[in-house]
Amino acid sequence: MVFSRPVRLWLLPNAALLAVLPLWGILRYPHLPSRIPQHLGSDGVDAWTERSIGSAFALVFVYIGVTVLLTACAELALRVTPQAELPREAASFGHGLASSSLNRPRTRASALGTARALLVLNACTGISLLIGCGVLWRSTADREVPGWLFAAMLLPLLAGTAGTVAAAIRDRRAPAN
Incomplete structure (x- = not known):
């Protein structure tokens, strides 16, 4: 990975969620x-559904997959040569790279x-799935779920x-030099 030190700090919330979710699930x-x-x-x-490792940890497995995907996308964003650094002849539309x-x-x-925006999106996804795990891992088989919980899962x-959209808009508005 080529993540610089400041970007690696944005990985910490994801690493914490990747540690907390399975540990909490194992305890529950x-x-x-x-x-x-x-x-x-x-x-x-x-x-x-019947309780099994697969059904109980489905949200954890989803978060692991999302983390791998979004971390790889963040890595690729840092590895791609920006338009501003392309040779002048390749940077013009319709030519070369x-x-x-x-x-x-x-x-x-x-x-x-x-x-950074992709890593924040991943952490927000983890927070939403953490809330979902709270519903999934209740001790009682209660059908009722408070309505505010849906909003709490959706907001992150x-x-x-x-x-992520704001970062993309800022990128499109940035001068390529």
């Missing part, structure tokens, strides 16, 4: 009922901003997505 697993929630609908839990289907960051700074995802 023996106390789970034999049937656990499989799906949450607008009226609470609307599907159940710049005509590829790759959407290059305009500058090194915007690549760094994109990488919306915030992370807004940050």
